[in-house]
Amino acid sequence: MKRTLTLIALVVLLVASNNFAQAKEKLTDNQLQTLITGIKSDNPGLKRSSIFFAGYYKLTETVDVLKDEMLNAENPDIQILAALALYEIGDDNVITDLNMLAKNKDEDYKVRRMAQAIYEHWVNDKNFVSAAY
Numbered sequence: 001m002k003r004t005l006t007l008i009a010l011v012v013l014l015v016a017s018n019n020f021a022q023a024k025e026k027l028t029d030n031q032l033q034t035l036i037t038g039i040k041s042d043n044p045g046l047k048r049s050s051i052f053f054a055g056y057y058k059l060t061e062t063v064d065v066l067k068d069e070m071l072n073a074e075n076p077d078i079q080i081l082a083a084l085a086l087y088e089i090g091d092d093n094v095i096t097d098l099n100m101l102a103k104n105k106d107e108d109y110k111v112r113r114m115a116q117a118i119y120e121h122w123v124n125d126k127n128f129v130s131a132a133y
Contacts (some may be wrong), residue, residue: 032061039065048081055085063091071097076108085120095122 038050039062051069054062063086072084083101086094101107102115 001035008112013083017133025093027059032059034084035059036065037099038128044075044078051078051085055081055088060089060091063089063094067094067097071101076111079108080114083115087122095119098122 011036033048034099038046039054041047041050044108045079046122047069051066053059054066066082066089070086073079073082079101082127083098086098102112104112107115
């Protein structure tokens with residue numbers, strides 16, 4: 001049953017991705033909710049694909065759920081992908097969280113290193129002025 005639901009969600013996501021490419025500005029609430037459900041999914045492939053699409057199409061509506069994945073996901077690869085998606089979206093409200101993640105000694109080394117690189121690029125690329133930098 002769980003596998004069937006995952007396959008259905010994946011098919012819906014793929015169909016929705018076609019629609020995203022054609023008319024991003026016409027994203028329906030149902031499509032957005034499907035994408036957010038994919039980001040929260042227990043299926044790693046669906047989760048990665050959903051995070052990628054959110055960043056690729058710069059969907060600002062997904063910032064909160066992506067921020068949660070960046071800070072709380074158990075898989076370091078998911079944390080890094082969420083940070084990259086947030087960078088692509090460009091919401092400056094997450095810059096402090098990204099810097100905090102980079103300096104958290106309890107965090108995985110790969111996550112800290114990538115968070116620091118993304119943070120530095122973000123600051124330099126967007127000329128973001130921060131007292132913490």
